[in-house]
Amino acid sequence: MTRHLTMDELLALRAGEGGSAVRAHLASCADCAAELERVAQRVAALKALRPARASRDRWPVVRSRIAAERRKRWVRRGTLMVTAVAASLALTLGLMSRGERGLPAAVEGPAIEAWQAQSQELEGLLAAYAGGGRVVDGRTAAVIADLEDRIALVDAGLMQARRVNAPVTDVAELWRGRVELMNALVSAHTTRTSYVGF
Amino acid sequence: MPSAATVIDALDDLAIQRARTGDLDALERVYRSYEGLVYATARRICRTPEDAEDVLQETFLEVCRSIGRFRGEGPGRFTAWIKRVAASKALMRIRREKYREADELTEDGPVAGSMDSDVMLSMDLEAALARLPEVSRAVVWLHDVEGYTHEDIAEMMERTVSFSKSQLARAHARLRRWLGQERDA
Numbered sequence: 458m459t460r461h462l463t464m465d466e467l468l469a470l471r472a473g474e475g476g477s478a479v480r481a482h483l484a485s486c487a488d489c490a491a492e493l494e495r496v497a498q499r500v501a502a503l504k505a506l507r508p509a510r511a512s513r514d515r516w517p518v519v520r521s522r523i524a525a526e527r528r529k530r531w532v533r534r535g536t537l538m539v540t541a542v543a544a545s546l547a548l549t550l551g552l553m554s555r556g557e558r559g560l561p562a563a564v565e566g567p568a569i570e571a572w573q574a575q576s577q578e579l580e581g582l583l584a585a586y587a588g589g590g591r592v593v594d595g596r597t598a599a600v601i602a603d604l605e606d607r608i609a610l611v612d613a614g615l616m617q618a619r620r621v622n623a624p625v626t627d628v629a630e631l632w633r634g635r636v637e638l639m640n641a642l643v644s645a646h647t648t649r650t651s652y653v654g655f
Numbered sequence: 656m657p658s659a660a661t662v663i664d665a666l667d668d669l670a671i672q673r674a675r676t677g678d679l680d681a682l683e684r685v686y687r688s689y690e691g692l693v694y695a696t697a698r699r700i701c702r703t704p705e706d707a708e709d710v711l712q713e714t715f716l717e718v719c720r721s722i723g724r725f726r727g728e729g730p731g732r733f734t735a736w737i738k739r740v741a742a743s744k745a746l747m748r749i750r751r752e753k754y755r756e757a758d759e760l761t762e763d764g765p766v767a768g769s770m771d772s773d774v775m776l777s778m779d780l781e782a783a784l785a786r787l788p789e790v791s792r793a794v795v796w797l798h799d800v801e802g803y804t805h806e807d808i809a810e811m812m813e814r815t816v817s818f819s820k821s822q823l824a825r826a827h828a829r830l831r832r833w834l835g836q837e838r839d840a
Contacts, residue, residue, distance in 0.1 A: 464824040464831075495836050496827060500799045502780050508695035512704065515712040516686050520679060523719045527677075596677060 462489045467496055569625065572632030579639035583646065597645060604642040611635045671733050675722050682722070686715050689734070693741040699796040700745040702752075702789060710748055714741045739811075742797060746811050749789045783833040791826040798823055 462470075462482060469475040470483060470493060483489050611634050618628050673681035690711060697710035717740050727736055784792060790812070797803040797811075798819070805819040812819070830836075 464828045465820065468820070468824055468827065495831065499780075499827065499830060499834070499836070503784070503795070504800050506781060506784070508691060509698035509704070509707070511690065511694040511708050511711055513708055515690075515708060515715070516683055518712055519686065519715045519719060520683065522716055523679070523682070526720075 461486065462492070467493050471496060568629045569632055572629060572636050575636045576632065576639055579636065579643055582643050583639070600645050601642065604638055604645060608635060608638045608642065611638065675725065677723065682719050685718065685722075685737075689737050690715075692734070693737065696738065696741050696796070696801065697745045699784070699800070700742070700789065700793040701748060706748055706752070707745075710741065710745045713744045713748075717744065738801065742801070742803070743811055746793060749793065780830070780834060783830050786833065787826055787829060791822050791829070794819055794822040795826040795830075 698707040701707045805816045808819040809816045
């Protein structure tokens with residue numbers, strides 16, 4: 458090679474790349490070797506530059522924005538809760554009217570038994586985790602209360618279903634919902650965070 | 656800039672776990688531990704201190720919103736994640752603000768032994784770095800100081816690896832010239 462190395466070639470050499478001709482030139486050219494050393498010195502000087510510091514504290518803004526976003530989320534969640542209650546009531550009323558019309562209904566069945574067994578198992582787990590009287594933070598406590606309210610609604614629906622001899626599919630659906638909520642409740646007690654995410 | 660070791664000492668796994676639950680006091684601790692690191696990176700990439708402060712704010716808003724989904728283990732991974740968020744936010748800002756300057760210089764000729772009329776400018780490194788076009792400055796800072804690879808930088812900038820490499824070479828050629836580091840013929 459009859460010319461000096463370009464900056465691209467010098468940087469490639471510094472990164473452990475570069476072809477044999479480039480390496481051979483570097484080995485024989487004091488100017489290029491010195492240039493490569495200056496690149497290394499420049500990088501070292503860049504790393505040694507004094508860090509800039511922010512003149513204003515931005516945490517109060519971040520905190521208030523995050524708090525506002527959470528408030529909005531809670532309002533949305535509250536709206537969903539009201540919708541869930543309304544849906545549950547509608548289901549109960551629907552079951553009542555079907556029962557009054559004397560539609561065929563059977564509350565027993567293998568699917569229901571499976572959901573009931575799971576529900577019972579989760580009740581046992583819950584007693585083990587929640588019975589310790591451990592302190593939970595405010596957010597987790599709110600989540601637990603929310604889930605317990607929803608389970609109470611499902612239980613009311615199940616009682617109503619029994620009263621009106623509701624169809625087995627509806628009862629199975631209620632038990633399935635109960636198991637899902639119980640699972641979430643057990644998770645809330647064990648991880649204290651898994652239900653709500655962030 | 657606080658060293659990684661300082662940050663790790665200040666913020667152990669337990670504090671990170673608390674922050675992941677959304678605890679605002681724990682999140683403030685994360686902010687206090689990392690604000691220096693984030694601002695220092697943002698300031699080197701952004702044109703003005705105000706832009707860098709905005710990047711600091713945007714970075715921690717993102718961290719607060721996403722920390723529950725962070726799945727890495729240990730403060731080292733956590734530091735790398737926050738630095739990556741900061742770099743991405745800073746790059747996004749320079750893209751958004753259309754600060755990117757046309758790179759009119761062609762610095763692909765031989766380096767050693769050449770002379771330039773600007774050689775005697777000889778400014779200090781801080782001023783020379785600030786004078787670089789934003790994209791070049793971002794590449795030189797992320798590659799040479801923060802240790803990102805050209806592949807990382809290309810991905811963050813949504814450009815090619817060769818773009819990152821050529822920006823780095825041009826940045827070094829300019830710094831060399833402005834710092835008066837060229838050798839006589």
